[in-house]
Amino acid sequence: MSKAAEHCPCGLDAPYDACCGRYHAGEQAPDAVSLMRSRYTAYVLRLADYLLASWHPDTRPRELSLEEPATQRTRWLGLTVHEYHQQEDHADVRFTARYRIGGGSAVKMTEHSRFERIHGRWLYRDAR
Numbered sequence: 001m002s003k004a005a006e007h008c009p010c011g012l013d014a015p016y017d018a019c020c021g022r023y024h025a026g027e028q029a030p031d032a033v034s035l036m037r038s039r040y041t042a043y044v045l046r047l048a049d050y051l052l053a054s055w056h057p058d059t060r061p062r063e064l065s066l067e068e069p070a071t072q073r074t075r076w077l078g079l080t081v082h083e084y085h086q087q088e089d090h091a092d093v094r095f096t097a098r099y100r101i102g103g104g105s106a107v108k109m110t111e112h113s114r115f116e117r118i119h120g121r122w123l124y125r126d127a128r
């Protein structure tokens, strides 16, 4: 089965190409929650360039390696968005991502991410 025919890894009921795939292909995410979903999917698909490009220049790491030893690979299991607030060019998203590292048990990570819109484009700033 091609990637296009599958559900998007971010959990929305849409094929990848009609969901996060559009943003990975260059379309601008219309809001912070779409950007956040597309960044989750970029971690699933190991698209380091997309993650760096959607990172705020003030907090962006110089490089990002998603390479992991085979026994320690992160398998992403799902995403739940709990809350989303936007005020002008700032937005907050609270979400839980589930993953498993190697043969370990599933881990739940709840994060509160902050986003900022610069020149019409949403960027990930930081998380707490």
Ligand SMILES: [Zn+2]
Pocket (backbone or CB within 6 Å): 008, 009, 010, 011, 012, 016, 019, 020, 021, 037, 038, 041
């Ligand atoms: Zn998606």
